[in-house]
Amino acid sequence: MPFDQSFFDRSAVEVARDVIGFQLDIGSCGGIIVETEAYEPDDPASHSFRGPTQRNRVMFGPAAHAYVYRSYGIHWCLNFVCRPGSAVLIRALQPVGGMTEMEARRGLADPLLLCSGPGRLCQALGITIEHNGLYLFGPPFRLTPPLLPAMIVTGRRIGISQGVDLPWRFGLEGSLHVSKRFRGKYGPPPTSL
């Protein structure tokens, strides 16, 4: 599978598993994606469940674009748009570059708290509503595939009240940088590029 727009033009469950281990950079900051969640069109936990709105409209546009929304009135959260009405929530990064800048934005130096949560990583990378709708294969984003396929763990999604039993949370096995420990199971290996 090539790493281009078609990589994202699939179900969110597939993409959420396959982007674990990729490096996401914005400017001089970034890290390895170690935790994601999938949100599908028929999924009652998904913003797209009740159809297009002003907030979620980019979820219904072309794949490989960023969907950014405000969470609880305070934080920003970053998603990768997949097939129409589906998206992958980026939940945690292992910081790799631009640590000083990210620490300054976060007001914090603990590497385990820098990017370990969807709101935290957006604050660390400076992601805001300004990034909503931007193409993922163009600036300011840079996405780099891993050299070797990642080992995947799965579990239940966090912070939702509908669809709680779906195993649509994915993590990098053994990572200390996830937002919450995975108790669960090993998932299928990612699709190779």
Next chain:
DNA sequence: TTTGTGATGCACT
């Protein structure tokens, strides 16, 4: 270690 709660914007009923 787990549980509770305030802060805060906005889509939706």
Next chain:
DNA sequence: GTGCATCACAAAA
């Protein structure tokens, strides 16, 4: 008015 795809900090146990 209600309910969030959250976080930080306090308090309990």
